[in-house]
Amino acid sequence: MNRDAIMQEFRDAGAILSGHFILSSGLHSNTYLQCARVLMDAKRADRLCSALAALVNAHLKQAGQGVDIIVAPAMGGVVVGYEMGRQ
Numbered sequence: 001m002n003r004d005a006i007m008q009e010f011r012d013a014g015a016i017l018s019g020h021f022i023l024s025s026g027l028h029s030n031t032y033l034q035c036a037r038v039l040m041d042a043k044r045a046d047r048l049c050s051a052l053a054a055l056v057n058a059h060l061k062q063a064g065q066g067v068d069i070i071v072a073p074a075m076g077g078v079v080v081g082y083e084m085g086r087q
Contacts, residue, residue, distance in 0.1 A: 001051035009048055013038045039079040049083030056084075 010016050015037035021029045039045045060066055072081020 001047065006048065006051070009044055010038055013041060013044060035080075036076070045079055045083050049080060050087050052080075053084055053087035 007016075010033055015034045017032040017034055018030060019032070021032045023029055038048065056067070070081055070085040072078060072084070
């Protein structure tokens, strides 16, 4: 999945917000990607996490390493953690 396909997933989910946002870093942005909106659709989450898992696995394989455990934060990361583990 390339960058354009990923951004299309966000657009299709209505997850690209425009306005004035103060980020947790204190910086300001006129665009915000709301990942929760993308992950509300299980099939979309599957597609995105499958692409992410393939990328991670390719890098790990190149380094001669693998994944033994998946850890995700309880708030905001449960769906991605689950999907990455499932992949």
